[in-house]
Amino acid sequence: MADAIVENIASQMGVSARTVQRILSGELKDKRPTILERAGRIRKLAAAMNYRPNMAARAVARGRFGCVSLIRPASAGRGHYSRELSNGIEEELALHDMYLTVHRLPDEQLQQPGFLPSVLRTAMSDGLLLNWVPAISAAMRQVIEREIIPTVWVNTKMPADCAYPDDEQAGRLATTHLIERGYRRIAYVLAGDLGGHHSEADRRQGYGAAMREAGLAPRAEQVRCGTEDRCAALRQWLERSDRPEAVVTYSSATGQPLMVAALLLGLRVPQDLAIATIEDRVPRDLGLAMTTVRLEVAEMGRQAVRMLIQKIKEPGKQLAPIIVPGVLEAGQTS
Amino acid sequence: MADAIVENIASQMGVSARTVQRILSGELKDKRPTILERAGRIRKLAAAMNYRPNMAARAVARGRFGCVSLIRPASAGRGHYSRELSNGIEEELALHDMYLTVHRLPDEQLQQPGFLPSVLRTAMSDGLLLNWVPAISAAMRQVIEREIIPTVWVNTKMPADCAYPDDEQAGRLATTHLIERGYRRIAYVLAGDLGGHHSEADRRQGYGAAMREAGLAPRAEQVRCGTEDRCAALRQWLERSDRPEAVVTYSSATGQPLMVAALLLGLRVPQDLAIATIEDRVPRDLGLAMTTVRLEVAEMGRQAVRMLIQKIKEPGKQLAPIIVPGVLEAGQTS
DNA sequence: TTGTACGCGTTATCAA
DNA sequence: TTGATAACGCGTACAA
Numbered sequence: 001m002a003d004a005i006v007e008n009i010a011s012q013m014g015v016s017a018r019t020v021q022r023i024l025s026g027e028l029k030d031k032r033p034t035i036l037e038r039a040g041r042i043r044k045l046a047a048a049m050n051y052r053p054n055m056a057a058r059a060v061a062r063g064r065f066g067c068v069s070l071i072r073p074a075s076a077g078r079g080h081y082s083r084e085l086s087n088g089i090e091e092e093l094a095l096h097d098m099y100l101t102v103h104r105l106p107d108e109q110l111q112q113p114g115f116l117p118s119v120l121r122t123a124m125s126d127g128l129l130l131n132w133v134p135a136i137s138a139a140m141r142q143v144i145e146r147e148i149i150p151t152v153w154v155n156t157k158m159p160a161d162c163a164y165p166d167d168e169q170a171g172r173l174a175t176t177h178l179i180e181r182g183y184r185r186i187a188y189v190l191a192g193d194l195g196g197h198h199s200e201a202d203r204r205q206g207y208g209a210a211m212r213e214a215g216l217a218p219r220a221e222q223v224r225c226g227t228e229d230r231c232a233a234l235r236q237w238l239e240r241s242d243r244p245e246a247v248v249t250y251s252s253a254t255g256q257p258l259m260v261a262a263l264l265l266g267l268r269v270p271q272d273l274a275i276a277t278i279e280d281r282v283p284r285d286l287g288l289a290m291t292t293v294r295l296e297v298a299e300m301g302r303q304a305v306r307m308l309i310q311k312i313k314e315p316g317k318q319l320a321p322i323i324v325p326g327v328l329e330a331g332q333t334s
Numbered sequence: 335m336a337d338a339i340v341e342n343i344a345s346q347m348g349v350s351a352r353t354v355q356r357i358l359s360g361e362l363k364d365k366r367p368t369i370l371e372r373a374g375r376i377r378k379l380a381a382a383m384n385y386r387p388n389m390a391a392r393a394v395a396r397g398r399f400g401c402v403s404l405i406r407p408a409s410a411g412r413g414h415y416s417r418e419l420s421n422g423i424e425e426e427l428a429l430h431d432m433y434l435t436v437h438r439l440p441d442e443q444l445q446q447p448g449f450l451p452s453v454l455r456t457a458m459s460d461g462l463l464l465n466w467v468p469a470i471s472a473a474m475r476q477v478i479e480r481e482i483i484p485t486v487w488v489n490t491k492m493p494a495d496c497a498y499p500d501d502e503q504a505g506r507l508a509t510t511h512l513i514e515r516g517y518r519r520i521a522y523v524l525a526g527d528l529g530g531h532h533s534e535a536d537r538r539q540g541y542g543a544a545m546r547e548a549g550l551a552p553r554a555e556q557v558r559c560g561t562e563d564r565c566a567a568l569r570q571w572l573e574r575s576d577r578p579e580a581v582v583t584y585s586s587a588t589g590q591p592l593m594v595a596a597l598l599l600g601l602r603v604p605q606d607l608a609i610a611t612i613e614d615r616v617p618r619d620l621g622l623a624m625t626t627v628r629l630e631v632a633e634m635g636r637q638a639v640r641m642l643i644q645k646i647k648e649p650g651k652q653l654a655p656i657i658v659p660g661v662l663e664a665g666q667t668s
Numbered sequence: 669t670t671g672t673a674c675g676c677g678t679t680a681t682c683a684a
Numbered sequence: 685t686t687g688a689t690a691a692c693g694c695g696t697a698c699a700a
Contacts, residue, residue, distance in 0.1 A: 022669090057695090122388075124390070285591075339678085391679085395692055
């Protein structure tokens with residue numbers, strides 16, 4: 001069978017490619033019965049031939065790719081590319097008839113100063129979503145700063161062209177919630193290390209502000225440990241004489257081990273120790289709903305896409321940062 | 335400045351497009367100093383003009399897209415598209431100079447019998463990775479069965495052209511490990527519901543086989559509950575008089591709540607209750623390493639990509655399923 | 669409304 | 685090696 005291209009459909013129907021093109025793209029206005037009947041036959045033939053428009057050819061002809069690329073770090077833990085975020089991004093893109101290509105960036109490639117991922121070396125998309133990456137290579141930064149491709153920084157605090165959750169508000173909200181529930185001796189804890197993402201300082205700062213505004217003494221701590229001994233380290237921390245009544249944790253990676261540590265010590269949650277955390281979704285790994293300030297990263301993704309499409313339309317124009325507030329989901333741990 | 339296309343580079347250098355093309359693609363063999371010097375100037379000009387080859391035009395000219403599409407269900411919990419899997423897929427694709435487009439499939443679209451996602455309605459990639467989707471629409475199945483696009487089913491048990499973890503072996507391995515550690519009264523538990531993925535039956539079956547081979551009585555149970563009350567439901571289950579010494583859990587979504595439930599009851603893990611689970615990665619949400627049969631989904635992804643590339647080369651040829659064994663990672667819960 | 673002709677940027681062919 | 689020229693499949697201005 002002949003290749004399923006517009007030209008072949010046209011020749012088999014004895015019309016021009018332009019006519020087929022018009023019918024398949026739906027720009028046909030004529031409502032006369034004979035015309036409509038012929039349009040139906042053409043559509044039927046196209047379906048029988050398994051015709052699918054070639055997006056690459058379309059991209060070349062239109063001068064735009066109709067897609068967006070996303071770069072994210074390869075290693076887990078760094079740069080949060082959650083399902084919620086990806087759903088938000090893809091959902092919004094679909095509304096604009098665009099699709100997404102994804103590109104992971106291994107740590108070792110970040111080290112090489114001259115390294116450029118293929119998505120930056122070639123032209124394959126109309127814009128770039130750059131999910132937070134610990135330390136971007138100089139070559140990458142240069143490409144982005146020279147505005148070779150419209151870029152929106154995701155989950156990154158920048159002067160412009162970025163979208164990130166309101167981490168300070170999230171820290172504040174979690175703290176306020178615990179204060180309103182009657183807790184007074186409230187600590188803030190981060191177990192382990194994060195490698196310098198701004199949320200680390202912002203959430204802590206939001207916590208501190210809320211405490212001071214309530215006339216309470218803030219107490220923010222970082223418990224040094226790896227991924228395997230979080231529970232043991234937090235248990236030691238809890239065993240200290242000045243155990244708080246409630247804890248705001250940086251994320252569920254601190255909050256959940258903290259809860260397990262509390263249980264191991266025979267403490268009741270929330271009666272002996274209340275826990276609130278900050279996360280993309282309400283953590284349910286423990287089989288119950290932890291009190292959470294849920295960061296609306298799906299919404300962040302949608303807005304980042306809208307911003308990017310705006311930048312594709314008006315390249316070079318700087319857009320104000322989008323800061324997405326979190327929402328409190330009171331759970332079973334406070 | 336002129337558009338950064340080969341033609342403009344060529345005219346600015348006073349050579350033909352073919353020459354520029356040859357130099358930039360690295361197929362230049364001539365080692366004469368003058369030639370090399372000119373090549374350097376051309377490369378420099380290309381860089382100065384921010385030249386990036388247009389992948390769409392390349393795709394049209396070459397007749398292949400140089401990319402692969404991945405379809406996954408949109409809703410969490412269904413169809414496991416983990417970071418490990420995506421890393422494996424992208425890593426292997428990069429080795430073949432290909433990239434990935436991703437396409438989520440919302441549940442509501444699965445209901446509509448005639449629905450086709452854009453990635454199937456248009457030609458935009460050389461092959462398809464179809465991550466497990468609860469119930470695929472008839473239209474989608476038809477496109478795939480008519481072999482309009484080379485497809486590999488990921489995490490799906492099919493007669494051919496698929497890659498999935500060896501779930502039966504995983505269930506068996508977890509059980510054998512517990513038996514070797516001296517446990518005898520070992521149960522198998524799944525809390526909640528999964529919607530019919532084959533792993534559900536396979537892991538249970540592997541457990542049952544290992545038990546019978548050891549002369550022990552299998553006891554597989556499903557604890558009905560939602561996502562919020564897993565812990566409470568498992569706690570009730572543990573309070574029954576015939577509490578086992580050890581439990582193989584379907585996944586960490588059962589294993590972790592089970593551990594919390596045990597702790598709430600004052601049970602020690604693993605002395606009073608040992609727990610082993612099956613998962614893409616060792617679950618660390620609890621701050622300790624749970625004993626896990628780790629499914630090597632990154633490897634599965636790599637092999638799925640190799641299989642797909644094979645199918646792109648020889649369309650229509652059926653390839654034997656790839657079944658990837660899991661590995662036991664003894665942790666702190668057994 | 670319909671068809672012709674050309675452009676999009678690249679790769680590939682074939683003489684020179 | 686080099687350069688002219690023709691594909692690739694689709695979109696579109698323009699003329700019929």
